[in-house]
Amino acid sequence: MPSSVQRKRIRKSPAARRAEIVEKAAEIALSEGLECITLRRIGEELEVRPGLVSHYFPSTEELVAEAFGNAATGELDMLLPVEPSAGTATQRLAGFFARTSGPAWNDISRLWINARHLTRYRPGLRDRVTQQEEAWRGRLAGLIADGVTRGEFRTREEPSVVAVQILVVLDGLGADGGADAHTLPPVVARMAITCAERELGLPHGALGP
Secondary structure (H helix, E strand, O other), rough: OOOOOOOOOOOOOOOHHHHHHHHHHHHHHOOHHHHHHHHHHHHHHHHHHHHHHHOOOHHHHHHHHHHHHHHHHHHHHHOOOOOOOOOOOHHHHHHHHHOOHHHHHHHHHHHHHHHHOOOOOOOHHHHHHHHHHHHHHHHHHHHHHHHHHHHOOOOOOOHHHHHHHHHHHHHHHHHHHOOOOHHHHHHOOOOHHHHHHHHHHOHHHHOOO
């Protein structure tokens, strides 16, 4: 005899559901590209009605911008934690460079290229890219300023300027070198580290091989 007791559905809170939608969209953005995000696609992936997705994000444009921001912030927090672990500024910066390689870095590099291209057509995404650029520069500049205060770094320029120089080189390597350090000549793959060592008054090899 079939049971008359129906399985109780667990309803997620609005905050949890919204976070789930953004996380899935960010996952698609990293693996396939921002163009692959649609309200219908997210609904299918999460096995919910597209109308539920549009309840939180009335337009795909809003979800795309949020997905990029989520992915970029997550990567920044991994590369340069808000609350860094113990270690000198030099060690923390060396750790940053050590993490800017491999498949995960390749994915985020491609996502940045993808996002910057789409900003020509999507104002909401353009604003989010600008916010993330400021966040990345600010976080790196803060680390450099800490190193200057500790007497580890000696700079001719303001920490914010040095941060921009380093990030520009990393962006260039990602765009021109396919974001894969293993396919580049060692001297090219090391360009961002060489730039940082030069601008911070550090000896060759202080920030990595």
